[in-house]
Amino acid sequence: MWLWFSKLGSPRWFYELSGKWLPWLYAAMAIFLAVGLPWALLFVPADYQQGETIRIMYIHVPVASISLACFPLMAVAGAITLVWRMKLADMVAKCVAPIGAWFSGLALLSGAIWGEPIWGVWWIWDARLTSMLIQFFLFIGVIALRSAIESQDAAAKACAVLAIVGAINVPIIKYSVEWWNTLHQPASSISMDPMAPNPPEVWVPLLVMIAGVYLFFIITLLLRTRNEILTRERRSKWVQDLVRKG
Amino acid sequence: MGGYAAHVWLVYLFFAIFIAYNLISPRISKQQFIRTQKRRLARDEEERQRVDQSVDATDARQ
Numbered sequence: 207m208w209l210w211f212s213k214l215g216s217p218r219w220f221y222e223l224s225g226k227w228l229p230w231l232y233a234a235m236a237i238f239l240a241v242g243l244p245w246a247l248l249f250v251p252a253d254y255q256q257g258e259t260i261r262i263m264y265i266h267v268p269v270a271s272i273s274l275a276c277f278p279l280m281a282v283a284g285a286i287t288l289v290w291r292m293k294l295a296d297m298v299a300k301c302v303a304p305i306g307a308w309f310s311g312l313a314l315l316s317g318a319i320w321g322e323p324i325w326g327v328w329w330i331w332d333a334r335l336t337s338m339l340i341q342f343f344l345f346i347g348v349i350a351l352r353s354a355i356e357s358q359d360a361a362a363k364a365c366a367v368l369a370i371v372g373a374i375n376v377p378i379i380k381y382s383v384e385w386w387n388t389l390h391q392p393a394s395s396i397s398m399d400p401m402a403p404n405p406p407e408v409w410v411p412l413l414v415m416i417a418g419v420y421l422f423f424i425i426t427l428l429l430r431t432r433n434e435i436l437t438r439e440r441r442s443k444w445v446q447d448l449v450r451k452g
Numbered sequence: 453m454g455g456y457a458a459h460v461w462l463v464y465l466f467f468a469i470f471i472a473y474n475l476i477s478p479r480i481s482k483q484q485f486i487r488t489q490k491r492r493l494a495r496d497e498e499e500r501q502r503v504d505q506s507v508d509a510t511d512a513r514q
Contacts, residue, residue: 247464259456265467305474312470316463323456422471429478436485449489 215292217435218444224428231425238418245411262320264412268419270313270338274376276306276423277341280348281373284366294431296362297438299369300352301430305423307345314338325389333382334390337375344372 246264253260283299286292317335318328329335348365355361383390439445 261460262463265463426474
């Protein structure tokens with residue numbers, strides 16, 4: 207197992223392996239989104255309270271849940287960078303930050319667009335929204351910190367520390383709706399009963415969309431990490447051979 | 453859509469832009485990288501050939 211772990215740390219091995227996985231991931235993502243998007247837009251029944259705006263849930267929830275996953279991933283990659291000095295972990299940490307910022311930004315934007323007709327406000331300083339905004343600023347902060355430090359090693363360490371410290375915000379976001387009296391609703395329970403508020407015809411397409419958007423996240427991360435590998439390893443023979451082949 | 457069509461379609465539009473940008477932008481970056489590196493390798497190769505030729509010329513004179 208340790209051999210596999212140390213092999214995974216080889217940028218070249220990761221580049222080649224991810225190249226084999228990508229076509230399958232693209233196909234899987236296309237299938238899930240091709241099923242989930244029309245299902246969410248056309249076939250999910252309108253909510254008895256929120257009406258047709260419930261369809262925004264099928265974008266907002268997957269995007270928000272992945273943005274919550276990005277920060278711990280960045281923190282773990284940062285910890286691996288600090289402890290084992292694995293170059294690939296730093297590359298992953300560097301690539302997760304802009305993706306996480308995109309996801310957090312879209313979660314905030316879609317939430318605001320959903321909140322306007324339902325809550326009557328585009329924004330409110332409740333615990334969930336505020337902590338999510340803080341996470342968005344933390345992602346921007348990690349990106350800015352890396353650009354500000356010239357030395358790649360020093361930047362890797364500084365960003366790793368910021369990511370680890372900032373990860374405390376993740377449980378705050380997750381449990382904010384339980385710890386405080388927030389406008390944002392708590393997590394809904396799911397039910398197999400077709401007469402329940404959350405019947406399968408509502409949450410099954412949500413799971414399909416979550417799967418599709420997770421696959422998109424993995425693909426985006428692999429694409430960016432592969433580019434980072436090429437950039438950092440550009441002087442190596444295998445990259446030069448790759449460039450010559452075009 | 454109960455008067456909220458604009459809200460729903462706006463979110464889906466942003467989502468489509470988000471997906472398209474994040475799938476296309478890394479590919480464009482990779483192509484730019486390959487173009488830049490090809491030019492660099494070609495330049496390095498020319499430099500190497502120039503150096504080899506000047507070394508050969510020096511050897512011939514000696």
